[in-house]
Each structure stands twice: as C-alpha cells, then as structure tokens.
Amino acid sequence: MNNELLKQQIIEALNLEDLTPEDINDDAPLFGEGLGLDSIDALELFMLLDKQYGIKLQNKEEGKQVFRSVNTMAEYIEQHRTK
Amino acid sequence: MRIVVTGAGIVSALGVGKESHVHALLNEQSGITAPCQLQTNNPLPVGEVKASNDELKSLLHIKQKEVISRTSLLGITAAREALEESAITDTAQMAFISGTTVGGMDYTESHWVKKEHFFRDIVQTHSAGSTTEQTAAHIGTFAYTATLSTACSSALNAIITACNMLRCGNVKQVLAGGAESLSLFHYNGFRSLQILSAEQCRPFSGDRQGLNLGEGAAYIILESEESALQRGAHIIAYISGYGNACDAYHQTASSDTGEGAYLAMKKALQMAGVTTTAVDYVNAHGTATQNNDSSEATALQRLFNNGETLLFSSTKGYTGHATSAAGSIELVISMLAMQHGFVPANIGWRLPIPNTPKPTLHTLNKTLNVVLCNSFGFGGNDSSILITKSPTNKELTEENDITIEELSCVEVLSDADWKQFISPMVGRRLTTQMRCLLIAAKQAMTQNRISQPDAVITGTDWGCIHNTTALLNQLTEEGEDSMSPTLFMQSTHNTPSSLIAIQTANHGYNATYSHGKDSFSQALLDARMQLKLGLIQSALVLGFEEPDETWQQLTTQANTPYQPLAKAVILQCHA
Numbered sequence: 001m002n003n004e005l006l007k008q009q010i011i012e013a014l015n016l017e018d019l020t021p022e023d024i025n026d027d028a029p030l031f032g033e034g035l036g037l038d039s040i041d042a043l044e045l046f047m048l049l050d051k052q053y054g055i056k057l058q059n060k061e062e063g064k065q066v067f068r069s070v071n072t073m074a075e076y077i078e079q080h081r082t083k
Numbered sequence: 084m085r086i087v088v089t090g091a092g093i094v095s096a097l098g099v100g101k102e103s104h105v106h107a108l109l110n111e112q113s114g115i116t117a118p119c120q121l122q123t124n125n126p127l128p129v130g131e132v133k134a135s136n137d138e139l140k141s142l143l144h145i146k147q148k149e150v151i152s153r154t155s156l157l158g159i160t161a162a163r164e165a166l167e168e169s170a171i172t173d174t175a176q177m178a179f180i181s182g183t184t185v186g187g188m189d190y191t192e193s194h195w196v197k198k199e200h201f202f203r204d205i206v207q208t209h210s211a212g213s214t215t216e217q218t219a220a221h222i223g224t225f226a227y228t229a230t231l232s233t234a235c236s237s238a239l240n241a242i243i244t245a246c247n248m249l250r251c252g253n254v255k256q257v258l259a260g261g262a263e264s265l266s267l268f269h270y271n272g273f274r275s276l277q278i279l280s281a282e283q284c285r286p287f288s289g290d291r292q293g294l295n296l297g298e299g300a301a302y303i304i305l306e307s308e309e310s311a312l313q314r315g316a317h318i319i320a321y322i323s324g325y326g327n328a329c330d331a332y333h334q335t336a337s338s339d340t341g342e343g344a345y346l347a348m349k350k351a352l353q354m355a356g357v358t359t360t361a362v363d364y365v366n367a368h369g370t371a372t373q374n375n376d377s378s379e380a381t382a383l384q385r386l387f388n389n390g391e392t393l394l395f396s397s398t399k400g401y402t403g404h405a406t407s408a409a410g411s412i413e414l415v416i417s418m419l420a421m422q423h424g425f426v427p428a429n430i431g432w433r434l435p436i437p438n439t440p441k442p443t444l445h446t447l448n449k450t451l452n453v454v455l456c457n458s459f460g461f462g463g464n465d466s467s468i469l470i471t472k473s474p475t476n477k478e479l480t481e482e483n484d485i486t487i488e489e490l491s492c493v494e495v496l497s498d499a500d501w502k503q504f505i506s507p508m509v510g511r512r513l514t515t516q517m518r519c520l521l522i523a524a525k526q527a528m529t530q531n532r533i534s535q536p537d538a539v540i541t542g543t544d545w546g547c548i549h550n551t552t553a554l555l556n557q558l559t560e561e562g563e564d565s566m567s568p569t570l571f572m573q574s575t576h577n578t579p580s581s582l583i584a585i586q587t588a589n590h591g592y593n594a595t596y597s598h599g600k601d602s603f604s605q606a607l608l609d610a611r612m613q614l615k616l617g618l619i620q621s622a623l624v625l626g627f628e629e630p631d632e633t634w635q636q637l638t639t640q641a642n643t644p645y646q647p648l649a650k651a652v653i654l655q656c657h658a
C-alpha cells in the first residue's frame with residue numbers, strides 16, 4: 001500500500017487543499033488533536049474506502065479503529081481491499 | 084390578542100386523517116414498515132404514507148397526467164381536512180404558509196437522467212415554493228403564500244410565521260404547517276450520515292440505533308380568538324407561546340448542552356407566561372439518533388428541574404421522522420392528545436439512558452391542559468410551540484408603531500479573499516457562494532457595529548443548488564451508495580443561514596424562506612413583523628442564489644433564468 005497515494009486521496013476527499021502529503025505524518029492521529037478532522041470527515045473516509053478500495057466498513061466503531069492514522073488505514077486497506 | 088386553532092388535517096404513516104391517528108396512537112400501532120413506494124436498493128424501515136401517487140391523485144380527484152410532486156399531494160390531503168374542519172369555505176382573505184425542504188425532489192430525481200428532455204417540469208416542480216403553490220392551486224385562492232425551509236423544523240416555523248402575521252393584523256386567518264415526501268435523495272443522504280436505523284426506531288432508549296425516515300403533511304387553521312368566536316367556530320386549542328432559537332453548533336449535530344432546544348422551549352414558555360410546572364406533556368423531537376436524544380434530554384433536564392416528574396415522549400416510533408412535516412404532524416398529534424385526554428406512548432423504548440429521565444412508555448389517560456411540542460432541524464434550527472386548552476393569563480402582544488431602519492446593504496461578488504474572513508477548516512467545505520454570503524454577513528455586521536443581531540433570516544429560491552445537482556449526479560450516475568455526506572449536510576436551504584449563526588455564535592431566531600422570486604422579500608417581511616412585535620431589536624437579512632452551470636442551463640431553457648446573489652442587509656428599530 002502506497003501511503004503517499006492514500007494521503008493524496010485523503011486530501012482530495014476532505015478538501016484539505018492547503019496540505020500536501022508531506023504535511024501528514026504516517027503515525028499522527030487523523031482526528032482530534034492531529035489534523036483536526038471531525039465526524040463528517042470520518043463519513044467521507046468511509047466513502048473513500050468504498051469507492052477506491054471496495055471496502056465497506058460495518059459501523060462507526062470500526063471506522064474509529066481504522067481511521068486512527070494513515071498507517072492504520074493503509075494496513076487495513078492492504079488486508080481488506082477488493083479492488 | 085389570543086391565537087386559536089380551528090381546524091387540523093394530517094396524513095402520515097398512520098394513515099389519512101385525524102381519526103386514523105387517534106386510533107393508532109391509542110392502540111400503540113406503529114406505521115413503520117419496509118419501504119413499498121420508495122424504490123431503493125437498500126431497504127431500511129420507513130414511515131411511508133401507504134398510497135402511491137396515482138392512488139393519492141384518485142383520492143384527491145386530480146388528473147393522473149398532472150405533473151405534481153408527492154409532497155404537494157400529501158399537502159393537499161392534509162390541507163383539505165383542515166379547511167373542512169374549520170368550516171371556512173372562502174380562502175381568498177387567508178394566508179397559506181407552508182414548510183418543506185424536499186419539495187418536488189421526487190420528480191427531479193426520477194427525471195434527472197433525462198433532464199434535458201424534462202427541464203420544464205423539473206424547473207416548475209422542484210422548488211420548495213412551487214410545492215406550496217401547487218398545493219394552493221388545488222385548495223383555493225389565497226391572499227398571500229409563503230414557504231419556510233428550515234430542514235426538519237420547517238413546519239413549526241411556518242406556524243410561527245403564521246402567528247406573527249396574525250399578530251401584525253396582516254390577515255384574518257392562516258392555513259399553516261408543512262409537507263414532505265420521501266425521496267431517494269434525502270433517504271440516501273441520511274444513509275451517508277449513518278443515522279438511519281435498520282430496525283424500528285427507539286427514541287430515548289439506551290440502545291437506539293438511529294432514525295427511520297417518514298413522510299406526510301399536517302396543516303392547521305389559525306385565527307384570532309375574536310375571529311373564531313365571531314363566526315362561531317369550534318376552538319381546538321390556543322397557540323399560547325412559541326420560540327425559535329439556533330443551536331449554532333454544527334450543520335448536522337446538536338450541542339451536548341442542547342442550548343438551541345433549551346432556548347426555544349424557554350422562549351415559548353415565557354411568551355405564554357407559563358411556568359415549567361404547568362406543562363402537562365412535552366412531545367419531544369426525539370429522532371432516536373444518539374446525538375439528538377441525548378442533547379434534547381439534556382435540554383429538557385435543564386429546563387424542567389432535572390425532568391424527573393416531566394411527562395414526555397417522542398411519537399416518531401409511530402410516524403418515523405417526517406423531516407420538514409414532522410413539526411406540524413407532531414403538533415396535530417399533540418392537539419389530538421389534548422382533545423382526547425392522553426399522553427402518547429414512546430413506542431420502541433427498551434433501555435434507559437444513564438442519568439436521563441424515562442419517557443412515557445404506554446398510552447396514559449390524562450387531562451392535558453398545557454402541551455409543548457419540539458421540532459429541531461439541521462443547522463441547529465430549533466423551534467418549540469406551546470399549546471393550551473384554555474387561554475393563559477398572558478395575551479400575545481400586537482404590533483407597535485415603530486420606525487424600522489434599513490442599514491447599508493453589502494453584496495459580495497467574489498470569494499477571492501475568503502481566507503481573510505473564514506478559517507481554512509471551515510472554508511474548505513463551502514461552495515464559492517456560501518463563502519461570499521458569509522463574507523457579506525460579516526461585513527454588514529462590522530460596518531453597522533452589530534455583532535449579534537437578534538435574528539438571522541435568509542431568502543433563497545433555489546437554495547444550495549450547486550451541492551444539490553452534484554448529489555443528483557452522484558445518485559443517478561454512481562448509485563445510492565455514492566452520495567457525499569459533506570455535500571448532503573450542506574444541501575438544505577437553511578445551510579447558509581445556519582452557517583452564519585454557527586460562524587458568529589448567534590443563538591437568536593433563525594429562519595429561511597424559499598418561495599421563488601419572493602424569497603428575499605418574505606425574509607424581509609418576517610424581520611419587519613418581528614421588529615414591530617418587539618420580538619427582536621435587530622435582524623440580519625440575507626439573499627442567496629448560487630451559480631450552477633447545470634441549473635442555470637435548465638432554468639434558462641425554461642425561460643426562468645436567475646442571477647447569483649450573496650447579499651446582507653441589517654434592519655433595526657430606530658432608537
């Protein structure tokens with residue numbers, strides 16, 4: 001899984017136009033004190049996983065685990081992608 | 084003066100008419116089922132009106148070939164019942180004020196793929212205001228028609244405006260309420276927000292999993308007590324107080340403290356001169372989402388001395404959440420409960436929410452003299468109406484002879500320098516025109532040194548049409564799972580008005596009018612009425628139309644082109 005590609009997809013999906021992939025740390029939390037994303041961003045990440053990787057997460061709790069950081073997302077995608 | 088209700092009509096998942104509602108409520112029979120009319124690939128329980136559009140047309144004696152939205156068909160059904168009960172035969176001197184958000188979306192979405200062919204009908208039936216006009220066309224001629232669109236509180240806000248019109252003496256009688264039909268557009272939009280329940284909803288239950296969408300309409304006839312007595316009309320209830328406040332927290336979430344809900348309820352009680360201990364029952368908004376119910380319960384606890392002795396319930400376990408029609412549907416249910424002497428059961432409830440009072444679980448026989456009805460919408464547009472069986476000691480004030488000043492108007496044409504006014508994390512989600520409007524609002528407030536106007540009122544014909552067309556494209560090209568939650572939460576007509584309240588921490592009155600070319604003048608009229616009634620001292624009035632290539636093309640083809648607009652005006656009482 002290419003972390004740089006995933007970061008680019010996150011930036012596009014969440015309209016973080018002022019950021020570049022280099023601004024996002026692989027291990028930093030995406031929510032809360034990290035990038036400052038909110039619950040609507042989490043919903044957009046659900047859509048991103050579905051559209052780009054054919055992954056349908058079950059619920060928000062699962063989302064919280066998967067969306068902890070770019071690394072956790074990349075790891076999950078690697079294991080569960082259907083496209 | 085005193086305002087009374089002399090007629091009511093209702094249609095929802097519980098059936099057509101008041102009788103079917105009383106029967107279902109007394110027998111605790113829910114109207115929630117699997118979808119039959121809504122053609123979705125992802126069926127979740129809904130509160131559907133159990134009749135197709137063709138069946139509704141037959142019932143209403145409307146020609147099958149007429150192009151008319153389901154929202155209007157439901158509206159006509161309820162409006163006719165209300166008028167019949169009031170025994171009013173001539174509507175020519177009346178106003179008709181309706182609330183809707185979905186409007187004619189059912190027609191738009193089913194013809195979107197061939198929009199170039201159906202452009203005329205799409206443009207004519209899509210808007211909130213056209214739904215009101217189409218409803219009016221089948222029930223009578225009215226002196227004035229207006230449309231409120233504040234998402235899920237639209238119907239209560241339509242009734243609030245109706246009361247203000249009566250108090251200002253603009254008309255003698257008003258037909259007011261709301262109508263909304265299910266559409267794939269908002270059904271899948273709510274799905275994208277992950278707040279729809281896979282089972283029958285469980286309001287105020289510790290194990291609630293989200294809401295069931297519903298549909299329907301309810302309208303009431305409002306007039307002065309004097310007018311009702313003069314014509315010998317039967318008085319069903321008094322509208323003794325009402326309040327509208329903005330939570331000013333988030334487009335789709337309510338604050339933990341329930342500030343907007345608390346303020347709306349408090350205003351309603353204050354206007355009526357009624358103490359919290361006098362309230363016999365609260366018909367709560369209670370959508371059964373995690374967020375709404377905990378926030379609303381907190382607001383109830385704050386206002387009602389921890390809520391331990393308060394009787395309250397949500398009736399959404401019966402009807403589902405009929406969004407823009409929910410307010411009037413539940414107000415009519417509250418009136419029926421008052422007339423028949425019972426507290427409706429909060430069906431679906433299973434487990435307590437820790438440290439939260441329990442709703443009324445089974446139909447309870449009780450004389451109800453004072454009932455409060457809540458309705459909250461996206462953007463924190465929260466409203467509450469207090470009805471009483473007899474007049475309260477405090478009469479509603481009538482208009483004062485004051486001078487209203489219209490301060491400088493700010494129009495913004497470009498958002499090039501938006502980062503000077505808006506934080507990047509907020510601005511990233513907004514369309515160009517939303518940024519322009521936010522800049523206009525901030526500049527108007529700064530220029531006139533008014534940091535917190537008492538009201539924020541917007542007029543918009545097409546609402547957030549840019550996000551709407553993007554969502555329609557997603558829905559029709561990529562399917563039901565593809566709708567963006569960010570776009571959806573910013574697709575309701577009240578998005579601009581609540582955006583401004585959220586960004587300026589304004590908890591005052593907040594409303595949006597969507598009635599064709601009259602939208603802005605209706606917003607201005609609302610502000611003027613409230614200034615004259617002494618309900619507010621200042622108002623920020625906004626005009627909003629969004630550029631959108633597809634929509635501009637369709638409206639131009641239909642010979643009704645429109646101009647993009649982002650303007651802000653401040654009105655205040657002359658000192």
